[in-house]
Amino acid sequence: KLEAIIFDLDGVITDTAEYHYLAWKGLAAELGIPFTREDNERLKGVSRLASLEIILELGNKQMAFTEEEKEHLAKKKNIQYMELIKRITPADILPGIKPFIKEIKEAGIKVGLASASKNAPAVLKGLDLLDEFDYMADANLIANGKPDPEIFLNAALNLKVNPENCIGVEDAKAGVQAIKRARMFAVGVGSMDQLGEADIVYASTSELSFKKIIEIFSK
Ligand code: G6P
Numbered sequence: 001k002l003e004a005i006i007f008d009l010d011g012v013i014t015d016t017a018e019y020h021y022l023a024w025k026g027l028a029a030e031l032g033i034p035f036t037r038e039d040n041e042r043l044k045g046v047s048r049l050a051s052l053e054i055i056l057e058l059g060n061k062q063m064a065f066t067e068e069e070k071e072h073l074a075k076k077k078n079i080q081y082m083e084l085i086k087r088i089t090p091a092d093i094l095p096g097i098k099p100f101i102k103e104i105k106e107a108g109i110k111v112g113l114a115s116a117s118k119n120a121p122a123v124l125k126g127l128d129l130l131d132e133f134d135y136m137a138d139a140n141l142i143a144n145g146k147p148d149p150e151i152f153l154n155a156a157l158n159l160k161v162n163p164e165n166c167i168g169v170e171d172a173k174a175g176v177q178a179i180k181r182a183r184m185f186a187v188g189v190g191s192m193d194q195l196g197e198a199d200i201v202y203a204s205t206s207e208l209s210f211k212k213i214i215e216i217f218s219k
């Protein structure tokens with residue numbers, strides 16, 4: 001029996017995935033590291049410092065910086081990112097998300113958030129969605145990033161629901177893997193070749209259908 005739907009934020013509720021990309025691209029350019037949209041797929045759902053490691057690896061520069069310098073680089077990216085998300089308004093909620101959340105609530109099902117982003121509260125505030133969530137996992141308290149299931153299990157625990165009665169919604173490969181490892185039903189939003197491990201994949205949020213998802217979940 002379905003008890004909760006737990007959302008990723010970046011790339012699912014709003015297109016901050018693009019802002020993360022732009023901020024990382026700026027930093028990569030400064031470091032002389034070529035960084036493409038395709039490379040960026042690997043960063044989706046991945047924490048700030050782990051993302052930096054991937055970029056440095058792309059440029060063969062893992063060894064070029066001390067831990068302290070890496071902290072500084074990650075901070076630099078975040079300052080750029082925070083600048084970009086200042087412009088977020090409710091108009092930036094991706095199509096279909098508002099009605100989808102409304103249907104979930106009307107069905108008496110809980111709504112949770114499992115975002116690895118420490119900026120999640122600021123983004124949700126800009127979107128005016130803070131009040132929609134019964135529980136938001138705090139990325140600062142999560143030790144293991146996606147594809148580890150920790151953040152989804154943390155959300156289920158705090159929503160007081162059984163993970164097997166949860167659906168997770170993700171746009172990242174690592175995120176879908178985290179949902180599956182948490183023994184939840186996975187809804188992917190994006191391309192089939194990235195998200196093939198999900199139980200159902202939609203090309204975009206505008207296609208999310210509560211009825212259809214429930215139907216497959218209940219089978
Ligand atoms: C999400 C995004 C990642 C981002 C991570 C950390 O998972 O998909 O691209 O790196 O959050 O975000 P933060 O805002 O804490 O740097």
Ligand code: MG
Pocket residue numbers: 008009010011012017044045170171172175
């Ligand atoms: Mg995401």
